[in-house]
Amino acid sequence: MAGEVVAHAAEAAHHGVDLVPIVALLAAGTIAVPLFKRLGLGAVLGYLAAGLLLGPSGIGLISDPASILAAAELGVVLFLFIIGLEMEPSRLWALRKQIFGLGVVQVVVCGALLTGVGILLGFAPAVAFVFGMGFVLTSTAIVMQILGERGELATEGGQKMVSILLLEDLAIVPLLAVVALLAPSHDETDLITRVVALGIAVGAIVLLIFLGRKIMNPFFGLLAQARVREVMTAGALLVVLGAALLFQVSGLSMAMGAFLAGVLLSTSAFKHQLEADVEPFRGLLLGLFFLAVGMSLDLEVVWDNWQIIAMSVVAYMLVKALAIYIIARLLKSDHGEALERAVLMGQGGEFAFVLYTTAASTGLIDAPTNAIFTATVIVSMVLTPFAIIGMRYLMPGPVQSMDGVETANGLSSRVLIIGFGRFGQIVSQPLLALRHSVSIIDNDTDMIRAAAQIGFKVYYGDGTRLDILHAAGASTADLILVCTDKKEQTTRIVELLRDEFPLAKVMARAFDRQHGIELVRAGAEYQLRETFESALAFGSAAVTLLGATAEEAEEVMEGVRGRDRQRFERQLAGEDWRDLSQLLISNAQEQAREGGVSISEENAERAVTQTQAS
Structure with missing residues (x-):
């Protein structure tokens, strides 16, 4: 043949x-x-x-x-x-x-x-x-x-x-x-x-x-x-x-x-x-x-x-x-x-x-x-x-210039921010507007120099090192905000803070839902997925452009927040994922009925599956 x-x-x-x-x-x-x-x-x-x-x-x-x-x-x-x-x-x-x-x-x-x-x-x-x-x-x-x-x-x-x-x-x-x-x-x-x-x-x-x-x-x-x-x-x-x-x-x-x-x-x-x-x-x-x-x-x-x-x-x-x-x-x-x-x-x-x-x-x-x-x-x-x-084996490792950069040493403020990228920069603004004493550390010297040009004082320091945390004033801070952009790095810092500075309240930037659960279990008082609130605001603007009133949009967004919070708490408690998925399917059907729409269990299950990783 x-x-x-x-x-x-x-x-x-x-x-x-x-x-x-x-x-x-x-x-x-x-x-x-x-x-x-x-x-x-x-x-x-x-x-x-x-x-x-x-x-x-x-x-x-x-x-x-x-x-x-x-x-x-x-x-x-x-x-x-x-x-x-x-x-x-x-x-x-x-x-x-x-x-x-x-x-x-x-x-x-x-x-x-x-x-x-x-x-x-x-x-x-x-x-x-x-x-x-x-x-x-x-x-x-x-x-x-x-x-x-x-x-x-x-x-x-x-x-x-x-x-x-x-x-x-x-x-x-x-x-x-x-x-x-x-x-x-x-x-x-x-x-x-x-x-x-x-x-x-x-x-x-x-x-x-x-x-x-x-x-x-x-x-x-x-x-x-x-x-x-x-x-x-x-x-x-x-x-x-x-x-x-x-x-x-x-x-x-x-x-x-x-x-x-x-x-x-x-x-x-x-x-x-x-x-x-x-x-x-x-x-x-x-x-x-x-x-x-x-x-x-x-x-x-x-x-x-x-x-x-x-x-x-x-x-x-x-x-x-x-x-x-x-x-x-x-x-x-x-x-x-x-x-x-x-x-x-x-x-x-x-x-x-x-x-x-x-x-x-x-x-x-x-x-x-x-x-x-x-x-x-x-x-x-x-x-x-x-x-x-x-x-690759002969190339020298990247060397950061320390020109114009001051290392963290002997800092003492009520709030310590670790990581000053796009997320950390936005987080710092309400704190500074209310005149809270804030210390900021980051390990990117180029970013530190750029921040200095617009009036921010940022010190050089690696938040995953215990000696740097002590020098940055973590032992005297009431609140520590971990705003780094790498999952493993953020989790490591939160674990160090929990073990060494248990009196400080810790807030952390989460990458996704699973990382948020990981951070809470590591000792964070509060966590927020980095795109969650901005995505909600985006969705609210979308339904508003499609004719919803401001009150209707806010009500829908609160519903999304509530269901997300319920789901997060159940996952944190370690509930069986299949039971949780069934709950979410029922919630999706109920939400549709409230909006005057009837959807099948199959379509509800598909919608839930598409959002499980978010």
Whole structure:
């Protein structure tokens, strides 16, 4: 039977679209990525592993990864377009020193060092230059993906890496020209051709800027008038891929063309619409890119040349990472930021494939050398997620600056507030308005400095430490308010206060109903779920907008409070949950009858079930 199914599938594929590779790629991505993320290895490594499994070096389901890689590079193109949408011209201008300063320094220094490493490994100087400069071009896709997953694209360190990546993408253009100059034979005709090619490249940039400033906005305005969503999506893809094609035929980077198109549209009224239209394609194609990179790793080439590839990967990654770290430190980055940049940018990237292929086509390197260089870059890309995992053990722990912060010591007030986030700030206001003496402690120095700017005196202190509680005046306080936002931390503080300061009344902020029960059992005099009263106020406003009078709304809210209080007390007493659920079902039916509505026990049970965790 199984043989017949396979035969039918093969026959169907012969007469139509072969869905087997497509289904296999989708299945590999949807299975491997969640699994690897759950294991803490990251999405990129999941894609790479799945690609290796499906490719010629694995089960061989996909025999031509190069064709998939060529199509999947559109994922990098779309990714750069979205990054460009976030880079308004003014913001890009503000990064000019990092792009053309830090970026140039890193590319030049790393290029020189890696060329030297190539010569030491036995390659001719011209070949070593190509090998080293290709490895200098970091994988934009990997670094951007990791920064995006961690939410660090907009941080200062993230912006520096983005700036360097942009410069490296620009560097592919002069590098291709240098490769042509280093080719074994060139004459005056070649020189004229290169000058013409340079003029075409400059013309393409000028043309795209003109179209972006004069044509694109009116174009999307016309599409928007049609009020057809798929037309806007088609227009967005047309702009991105059109810009990429323009740069490609001009001898420039497709990704750079898409990035420049994004920058030109970053101030457009259609910016967010374009981002929403392109994002689904970007995610799928970028995942496909990583799958294709994994498929492209030829284990046979690695096995036949394992010594030179192993030495090259280790030497190039270590030298490049060390150079990046030293440059970062010399330019005033701290140890953590420099280490993170060195590890994230220590691998080669997708533009190396372009450089090596061009060098092979001009006769500068032969096919076996191209295979070795390509395998070296791919192995470095595969190793990067593992290097990031190892980096976690080398990263310094976060150190809070104590500038302008005073520690809790010898405080004595009637009220002690522990935790001064959004909840604690609101709680403190009625106390201060009635002129009660209040001491406040928190362990976030940035928040303490921010509070000082608006007139609040907050002391530094960790409420889970008994010595800090004594220094903060817990032994003399009549009332202690625990307003911290972590469940375990809040419970621990309440337990300490119960055991060490039994005379003080304790009020605590609860996360949910179960946490509230836990706090009462730990010794809190009063607890309140952090969203309970605000949700009631929200609900009251909702029924008022729907026509209820203020008295009706208040009556309904009191009913909700009463039923909630009854339920809380029964749970606190440890009543059997099934008996309690039946009580709540009966209450729900009774409340409906009071409102002139009849509901079945089944619907009442469903309503109760939906609110049991609230």
